[in-house]
Amino acid sequence: MSVEARYEEIGILKEIAELLNEGTDTNAVLSGVLKKLLHVTGLQIGWIFFIDENGKQQLAADVALPPALAYNDKQRMCEGKCWCVNKYNNQQLTKASNIMECKRIEDAIDERAGETCGLTHHATVPLRAGQERFGILNVGSPNKTHFEKNELALLEAVAYQIGTALKRIKLTQREQETALVAERNRLARDLHDSVNQLLFSLSLTARAGVEMTQTDEVKQTFSYIQDLAQKALGEMRALIWQLRPLGLENGLVSALRSYADMLGLSIETTVTGAASIPGRAEETLWRIGQEALANCKKHSQTTAAHLFFQTSKDGVTMTIRDTGCGFHYDENLDIPSLGLKSMKTRTEALSGQFQLKSKPEGGTEIQIHIPF
Incomplete structure (x- = not known):
């Protein structure tokens, strides 16, 4: 590699x-980096997959996908x-490598799904930091069927930076969440x-x-003040x-039981499984459970509810059901x-599924499933 080429590579990096180093919004950062990488390398097409522990991929960023891949909202x-x-x-991708053909492109051609713009091959690079893996970076160009060693080395260096x-x-996000919990605890203490105490x-x-x-008349006034204070x-x-669930340290189900008791609800619980729940999922389920029990207290015209809680290595499912007055609900609306x-919204923010069932005089049921 010439000195000029070496300096150019350093400039790219x-x-x-x-x-x-500028941002903390993952999608915005990856999109900007991908555009810059394609611009400085002369490549034209790229995309990044996040891949979770279960092997499921998520399209995190993409640039200039051909119509055959971008069709139908990139399905x-x-x-x-x-x-x-x-x-x-399969743990077979440990460094930047040529992928001789793109299966998604081949399938699109077979199905006549649209124009492929000459893209047939791409290079693939794993995204990682130490032993932690995040996904893959794919780049390619029309009619480009092979990547040289120096090109793969540059892509690998960029992938390390991304990881x-x-x-x-x-x-950073974990620190922000910890700081938010600490601030909630402080505010809860101050209010208490x-x-x-004043009330x-x-x-x-x-x-x-x-x-x-x-x-x-004075008795009535004092009684009114006492009722308002209560x-x-x-x-x-x-x-x-x-702000600060005092019973959450004993588990989510225990905290929801205590919250229902505070609201004056009688709650029956059924718990299966014993897997550990990630902190963010537990926080989300706690907030949803609070809202659901509060709705039961305010609107169901009953004081009884049932909580079903199931955990496994793949996720957690929480169902809260009452046998109250219910309401007319059309899932298409x-x-x-x-x-x-x-x-x-809280459920879908964690890639979860939210289901609501209700009918007049038939009670209401919400079910939340959050994958791990």
Whole structure:
């Protein structure tokens, strides 16, 4: 390699490193890096797959996919297996390599799915940081059937940078989540030690006023103040629970039981499985469970609910059901309330599935499945 070519390669790595160090939004970072990589190498087409521990791939970024691959909202890239993903999952892909043919392209040609723009081959590079693996980087160009050693070496160097950046972003997000939990705990303590105590004192003072006065109008006023203080105390305790579930250290099911008890609900629980739940999934299920039990208290016209909780090595499923008044729900229409929409959004943020069933006089059931 000439000195000029070597300097050019160093310049490429420097520009990509700067992009990777600038952001914490994974999709935006990968898209920008992929565009820069294709521009400086003269390649035209690229995509990045995240691949989870179960071997399932997710299209994380792409540039200039031919119509045959981009058709129908890139469905061909979002499902099914291919040779490069299989090699990665079989631990056979440890460095940058030529993939002689692209199975997705071949399938698209066989199915006459659209124009392939001359793309038939691509290079594949694993994305990793130390022993942690994230997925693969694929790049190619029309009518390019082979990559030279120096091209593969450059791609591998970039892949190492991407893997390191993904690790950094992951650690940063974990730190932010930890900081958020700490802030919630601090706010919960402040509310308990100040506002909660003031409301309790107000309730006692109003009660004393009722007993001390002889005037009916004044008694009614103090009674009204006492009732308001008691309601405010209930709302405050529920808010503190939402900020810092005091029973979550004993497990999610125990915390939901305690929360239901605080709301005045009688809850029956059925638990199967004993797998450990990741922190983010547990937090999401806790928030959804709170919302579901609060809805039961407010709208179901019943004080009984049933919680089903099942864990396995592949994921967790939580079902909360009541036998109350229910409501008319058509799954083909939008979800009718903001709280239910929030549950669905929280579930899908973790690639989970949300199901809602309800009918008048037939009760309501929500089921959440979150994969690991």
